[in-house]
Amino acid sequence: MHDRTLLFAAAFLRAVATALIGVLLGIYLAKLGFDPAAIGVVIAAGLSGAATATLIATLAADRAGRRRFLLALALLGAAGTAAVAVATQPLLLGAAAFFGMLNGMGRDRGAALALEQAMLPATASDAGRTRVIAWSNVLQDAGHALGSLLAVLPEALRRFAGVGDVTSFRLAVGVAALLLLVTAALYVGLSPAIEVHAGRTAAPLSRESRGVLIRICSLFALDGLGGGFLTTALLSYFFFERFGTPAGIIGVLFFGARLANAASHLGAAWLARRIGLVNTMVFTHVPSSLLLVTVAFAPSFPIAAGLFLLREGLVEMDVPTRQSYVMAVVRPAERTFASGVTYLVRLGAWAVAPSFAGILMQGVSLATPLFIGAGMKIAYDVMLYAAFRHRRAPEERPAGP
Secondary structure (H helix, E strand, C coil), X not given: CHHHHHHHHHHXXXXXXXXXXXXXXHHHHHHCCCCHHHHHHHHHHHHHHHHHHHHHHHHHHHHHCHHHXXXXXXXXXXXXXXXXXXXXXXXXXXXXXXXXXXXXXXCCCCHHHHHHHHHHHHHCCHHHHHXXXXXXXXXXXXXXXXXXXXXXXXXXXXXXXXXXXHHHHHHXXXXXXXXXXXXXXXXXXXXXXXXXXXXXXXXXXXXXXXXXXXXHHHHHHHHHHHHHCCCHHHHHHHHHHHHCCCHHHXXXXXXXXXXXXXXXXXXXXXXXXXXXXXXXXXXXXXXXXXXXXXXXXXXXXXXXXXXXXXXXXXXXCHHHHHHHHHHHCCCHXXXXXXXXXXXXXXXXXHHHHHHHHHHHHHHCCCCHXXXXXXXXXXXXXXXXXXXHCCCCCHHHCCCCC
16 A cells, blocks of 8 residues: 555656646747747657657566666656756757657656556456556546646746746746656655566566457557647647637646546446446547537637536546556556557557647648547547457456356
8 A cells, every 4th residue: 555655646746747748838839939830849759758668668667677667767757857948949859858758648648657557456356446547547637637727837927926938937847847856756665565576577478468459559559649639738739829818727727627537537437337348438438529529619718618628528538447448358467568568559649640730730720630639539439349349357247157
């Protein structure tokens, strides 16, 4: 329980930092004079760094030591984010974003989370696995909510400290770096119990698990590509440019969105017990994508915000169920690899899309990425249901005689 508490606390603080960066990054870069295409490139660089870290974690974290690896990730993240707060040149910003694994998605889905998700199932039974993971996601979304609310920092600093416009954003990004530094201190307190026993680090992937992961990862790549068109940084920029909404108000909007996400994660565990993990993933995800399309046609910010919040109440219900399903269909010794490779596929796809999304926002329309992202996600849901509706998790199978 001590280790779980430390991991939950670190995940919470990392989520605060991630959400703060997600809301402010696009607006911050715009204030530095970046156009939408350049903003997309910086976001893509950060997600590419996160994908690279996840690849290394998948292949080496169990051998190198989970605590040591988590500590290195936290220190790199803090240093890279601090560099983003002071850099001005595009190349320096891109490099800092890459090495700092800067997450413009606004949701924590990086290498550290992949490792933590591989550790959590060992703390629960098959029947309780989804609930534990759901609570982990609730804590993350509480952090995401608080981080989104902290997007009022630049305005508060300008009003009460008298700092300049760009400086206020730099200081807010610096706060995110400080939060990541605190997570490093928390990881120092982890016990040896979180490590994988030496005899299990080289466990080969079974043929059955390999086949399942290939199919799942192919679908997750499509969903991740769609998600890359819908990063929090780009959505914040959409609201900022389309409706002239200040960063503080956008932060409040994403605060509400993350609260809706948190409630939906608990609802997902309840719903999954009744209709199954795959059904919960699909039947909540499709309506959320349709709601996203309506945001693009909203005539005013209040209407767009209302539709967006409805969407956020559904869009994350597939997250704990998806995580639980992946952990259920592989062997315990394969969980670090399975968690890492599925996160890696998503992060890799996320890293590809923002550059194209920025170009489309600049050359076609601000709403184009919303249409493309929603369409890709609906296609993913249809194919996921067709491929896995008959493959149940252990707790969903009929009890033996």
